[in-house]
Amino acid sequence: MDATFVLLPGDGIGPEIVAQARRVLELIGTRFGHHFVFHTGLIGGAAIDATGDPLPDETIRMCTEADGVLLGAVGGPKWDDPNAKTRPEAGLLRIRKELGLFANLRPIKTFPELVDASPLKREVVEGTDILFFRELTGGIYFGPSSLEELPDGGYRASSTMVYDTHEIERIFRLAAEAARRRRNKLTMVDKANVLEASRLWRRVCAELAATEFPDVEYEVVLVDAMAMHLISRPTSFDVVVTENLFGDILTDEASMLPGSLGMLPSASLGAEGPGLYEPVHGSAPDIAGKGIANPLATILAAALMLRHSCQLEEEAVAIERAVQDVLATGARTADIARGSQRVLSTVEMTDLILAALQ
Numbered sequence: 001m002d003a004t005f006v007l008l009p010g011d012g013i014g015p016e017i018v019a020q021a022r023r024v025l026e027l028i029g030t031r032f033g034h035h036f037v038f039h040t041g042l043i044g045g046a047a048i049d050a051t052g053d054p055l056p057d058e059t060i061r062m063c064t065e066a067d068g069v070l071l072g073a074v075g076g077p078k079w080d081d082p083n084a085k086t087r088p089e090a091g092l093l094r095i096r097k098e099l100g101l102f103a104n105l106r107p108i109k110t111f112p113e114l115v116d117a118s119p120l121k122r123e124v125v126e127g128t129d130i131l132f133f134r135e136l137t138g139g140i141y142f143g144p145s146s147l148e149e150l151p152d153g154g155y156r157a158s159s160t161m162v163y164d165t166h167e168i169e170r171i172f173r174l175a176a177e178a179a180r181r182r183r184n185k186l187t188m189v190d191k192a193n194v195l196e197a198s199r200l201w202r203r204v205c206a207e208l209a210a211t212e213f214p215d216v217e218y219e220v221v222l223v224d225a226m227a228m229h230l231i232s233r234p235t236s237f238d239v240v241v242t243e244n245l246f247g248d249i250l251t252d253e254a255s256m257l258p259g260s261l262g263m264l265p266s267a268s269l270g271a272e273g274p275g276l277y278e279p280v281h282g283s284a285p286d287i288a289g290k291g292i293a294n295p296l297a298t299i300l301a302a303a304l305m306l307r308h309s310c311q312l313e314e315e316a317v318a319i320e321r322a323v324q325d326v327l328a329t330g331a332r333t334a335d336i337a338r339g340s341q342r343v344l345s346t347v348e349m350t351d352l353i354l355a356a357l358q
């Protein structure tokens with residue numbers, strides 16, 4: 001097949017890891033006889049430096065014409081000034097909105113070889129396999145916000161969590177359909193004991209669960225309790241669906257279950273158009289440029305891109321299997337190495353993946 005991918009390396013370790021994922025995609029193209037075209041665009045701090053805008057129009061245009069978008073990471077201390085006109089993160093939020101990417105899928109799966117790298121006990125995390133559906137274009141991230149100066153010299157700031165029925169329905173349906181293809185269990189997380197927006201989530205989801213998905217085992221959990229259950233009994237969850245901010249926080253928490261953030265990919269999908277794929281980890285400015293970052297999350301994100309945006313299931317599985325096999329041989333980057341294991345560079349790790357794919 002022919003496919004066009006946009007690479008958005010971004011900041012920090014972004015360029016290093018996206019370059020490695022590209023090598024993997026190129027090899028897949030050759031091995032399976034596909035014609036992949038790559039374009040590279042600006043986003044985040046790199047885009048601010050070059051154009052003053054964290055998401056230049058040119059990048060949006062490129063992305064809307066692509067089959068899939070692979071993003072590295074955005075942000076870093078250089079652009080952290082709270083008084084700055086704009087921030088790298090604004091580019092990320094805008095591209096989600098521009099591309100209509102309302103569903104953020106974050107699979108949290110333990111790799112048997114890495115269980116001991118988890119800060120939690122083996123008997124707690126072993127077998128964890130959760131698929132999060134985080135709503136990504138609504139809620140408090142995009143609701144009205146304000147900052148006003150008060151007569152007493154202080155300030156008042158507000159951010160508002162807003163949801164419409166249809167925004168809840170569309171992500172709930174995706175999550176429930178995914179549950180059917182997995183272990184058939186769906187957990188919806190909210191704060192309905194306090195928030196009006198959560199009460200709407202609870203009502204809308206209960207209705208859909210009963211009418212459209214009576215065969216799916218359905219439960220609701222309050223977000224504070226979920227924070228606790230995630231680290232006490234993670235294996236009891238299958239698919240989890242929740243609103244934007246809760247999903248942001250819970251998926252960072254859950255990312256510690258498998259041991260390293262360096263292993264986790266994510267996919268952001270809309271009703272149509274290209275999906276956006278990225279590692280869950282950030283730009284890691286402390287190790288940027290050193291050639292030691294773990295490229296596996298981005299390589300696994302590339303696999304998700306082949307699966308969800310190109311329907312290339314066999315190719316996606318080939319990459320996932322290569323990662324698994326290479327880990328099984330004891331290959332480790334610094335973030336996942338333990339004891340006397342030899343530490344590989346970003347490029348060396350990718351070389352092994354490429355060799356496993358040959």
Ligand code: IPM
Pocket residue numbers: 089092093248
């Ligand atoms: C994420 C990040 C972003 C978010 C930031 C960088 C805006 O934390 O993708 O989870 O909060 O959505």
Ligand code: MN
Pocket residue numbers: 248249252
């Ligand atoms: Mn986050």
